[in-house]
Amino acid sequence: MAAFAARPGPAESDPLGDSGLHWFGDDADEGGMGGASAHSRAGAGTVTQHPHVFDPATASEWEASPADSGDVSGSMGDWAQPSRHPSHADGGGGGHGGGHGGPAPMDWYDPDDMENEPPLLQELGIDMSHIKQKLVAIVDPRSRVNMEAVQDGDLFGPILICLALGTTLLLRGQVHFGSIYGFGLVGCLGMYLVLNLMSTGRGIDAASVFSVFGYGLLPITVLAALSVVLPLSGALGVVVAPVCVAWSAWCATRFYEAALAMPEQRALIAYPTVLLYAVFALLAVF
Amino acid sequence: MLGAPWGSTLGAAFGSGGSSDTQAFLAHTAANLAKDQMGSMMVRWVPGLKALWSTSKFYFAVDSKYVARKLAILAMPWTRKDWRRGWDTVPVEGHPGATEARERPPVADANAPDLYIPAMAFVTFVLAIGLVKGVAMKFTPEVLSSVATTCLTVWIAETLLMYGAVYFTLSSTAVRGVGFVDLLALGGYKFVGLVVALLAGLAGGNIVFFAALAYVSASITFANWRWLSAALSELPIAMQGRTKAVVLAAAGVQVFVMLILAQH
Numbered sequence: 001m002a003a004f005a006a007r008p009g010p011a012e013s014d015p016l017g018d019s020g021l022h023w024f025g026d027d028a029d030e031g032g033m034g035g036a037s038a039h040s041r042a043g044a045g046t047v048t049q050h051p052h053v054f055d056p057a058t059a060s061e062w063e064a065s066p067a068d069s070g071d072v073s074g075s076m077g078d079w080a081q082p083s084r085h086p087s088h089a090d091g092g093g094g095g096h097g098g099g100h101g102g103p104a105p106m107d108w109y110d111p112d113d114m115e116n117e118p119p120l121l122q123e124l125g126i127d128m129s130h131i132k133q134k135l136v137a138i139v140d141p142r143s144r145v146n147m148e149a150v151q152d153g154d155l156f157g158p159i160l161i162c163l164a165l166g167t168t169l170l171l172r173g174q175v176h177f178g179s180i181y182g183f184g185l186v187g188c189l190g191m192y193l194v195l196n197l198m199s200t201g202r203g204i205d206a207a208s209v210f211s212v213f214g215y216g217l218l219p220i221t222v223l224a225a226l227s228v229v230l231p232l233s234g235a236l237g238v239v240v241a242p243v244c245v246a247w248s249a250w251c252a253t254r255f256y257e258a259a260l261a262m263p264e265q266r267a268l269i270a271y272p273t274v275l276l277y278a279v280f281a282l283l284a285v286f
Numbered sequence: 287m288l289g290a291p292w293g294s295t296l297g298a299a300f301g302s303g304g305s306s307d308t309q310a311f312l313a314h315t316a317a318n319l320a321k322d323q324m325g326s327m328m329v330r331w332v333p334g335l336k337a338l339w340s341t342s343k344f345y346f347a348v349d350s351k352y353v354a355r356k357l358a359i360l361a362m363p364w365t366r367k368d369w370r371r372g373w374d375t376v377p378v379e380g381h382p383g384a385t386e387a388r389e390r391p392p393v394a395d396a397n398a399p400d401l402y403i404p405a406m407a408f409v410t411f412v413l414a415i416g417l418v419k420g421v422a423m424k425f426t427p428e429v430l431s432s433v434a435t436t437c438l439t440v441w442i443a444e445t446l447l448m449y450g451a452v453y454f455t456l457s458s459t460a461v462r463g464v465g466f467v468d469l470l471a472l473g474g475y476k477f478v479g480l481v482v483a484l485l486a487g488l489a490g491g492n493i494v495f496f497a498a499l500a501y502v503s504a505s506i507t508f509a510n511w512r513w514l515s516a517a518l519s520e521l522p523i524a525m526q527g528r529t530k531a532v533v534l535a536a537a538g539v540q541v542f543v544m545l546i547l548a549q550h
Contacts, residue, residue: 179427190409197346198402267350268402275409282413283427286420 131157135218155207158214161221168224169284176283183283187276188213194272195260204259212259213276216252219244220277224284232285241281248277345401345467347391355396356403360478363509369516371397397513401467404474411477412437414484421488444540445470448533452518464517472513473537476506507538 131154162184166177188210196203223232223244230236253270262269359366372390392400412434419425448469479502487495511534 176427183427183430194346194402194405197342198348200347265349268348268353271406272409275406275413278413279416279430282416282420282425282430286416286423286425 130154131160135215155211155214158211158217161214161217165217165221165224165280165284168221168228171228172224179283180280183279184210184213184217187279191272191276195256195269198265198268199260199262201260201262204256208259209256212252212255215255216248216273216277217280219247219251220280220284223281227284237285241285245274245277245281249273252277341467342401344391345399345471347393348400348402349393352392352396352400353403356400357478359396360475360505360509363505363512366512369397369512371395371517397516399468399471399513401471401474404471404477407477407481408434408437408441408474410481411484414481414488418484418488440540441473442470444536445473447536448473451533451536464514468517472510473540475509476502476537476540479503479506503538507534510534510537 135157162180166180169176169180188206191213192204192206192209195209223241226232226240227237230240232240249270252273253266256269256273257266260269372395374388374390376388389395390398392398392402412430415433416425416430419429445466449464449466452464452469480499483495483498483502486498514533
């Protein structure tokens, strides 16, 4: 750092007003010292970093632009780059964390860099657009199953729906969270065993079973919500409850079928699904 | 041809002969057991799991046609003539030229016992009890679990009794004709009838319920009698008859016991 200060400063001739950082035109040795001092100067905000030194402190602002990794000992055209970095950093940090559509690649994020952390959902790997896609697929029984959504097999959506079901039952004054979890787990375990024992092709893994089951619970949650306002123990329940169970089972069967690739055993897959959702329908109605 | 360890387990159990149905099923299943995810972690740590899994797969090898045929048999058993299980002659693994007889899986033989129908019928029965209780406004989630536990215990105890009866009154070779799981399956078929009787009773009232109950008890007793006779048919006739009578009377009674339990 002392060496730098001792340099004949080109500051007065520097068109961008850099304070004494004179990389370009110097020999490559300056790169190392430039990096060392750039670290302490990161807070200054004018020029962030020497291109050759990967400085973790400011890596998030560094959107690996190809031109930067090129040589610095040379063209005066590089003067344009330092000015690009601050704006690029702001744009890059903001846009990257903005949650656009699909899951972004997990870049190297500095845990201490509070301003440029990715949003929590992205960090957890929860993809809200996929969840929304799957929920829409459930609500519309005629839509085709998106295989990619099935493969995603995320567990956050199902957990949300289970909690929603429990909350809806709370509205009726019945605290049945434990039963929901218990029946859900036992039911999923049974479903996993039955599906894998029956399948002559590839099996299905437990996370996918739970994921599909959880999404299929949405119509049952609708049933529970209806039961809050309407008396479903009588004739109305005889009509509405089987419709909701059939709806749930239809969606889940489509997903399981897609995952297992066994279309000729659709009825055999559908029946355990019907049983499983009928358990929850009993909870919801009675 | 079946190089993977589980592939050879299944291959040893079933071989590669038999009808085209069986053959297709066996080849497909055996080849895919090698990729079965059960092999990943638990198999290494739980001894015997491989054999248990392949045995269980045998009893769950069903398709819709089999289920339809089986339910038809249970509904009207007196119309059926042939109750014997099918057998295939398969080459013995490791002894070229020698053959042995293996039973056909359910997908290829309507007389073969399976565990899919009993398991589904059991769960349906528990749910039907829940429905009955719900209509009577006596439903809590605990009802489901308590009924399930009770019925499962009675089912297993009854199977143990039947197995013991066969084992102690007949020779030990007899039990190879009717293994424990086969008896479990035979005992499980009565849940199908119980569900029908319960739903009939729900719709029609007490008289309809008891009439339906009488009908399904008779039909399941008859069907089990026929199946057991066919399975034990190599033995001296006298011993057969006595044992089977005892065993099946027990099965018929079970039906009543279950229902009385479950209604309260």
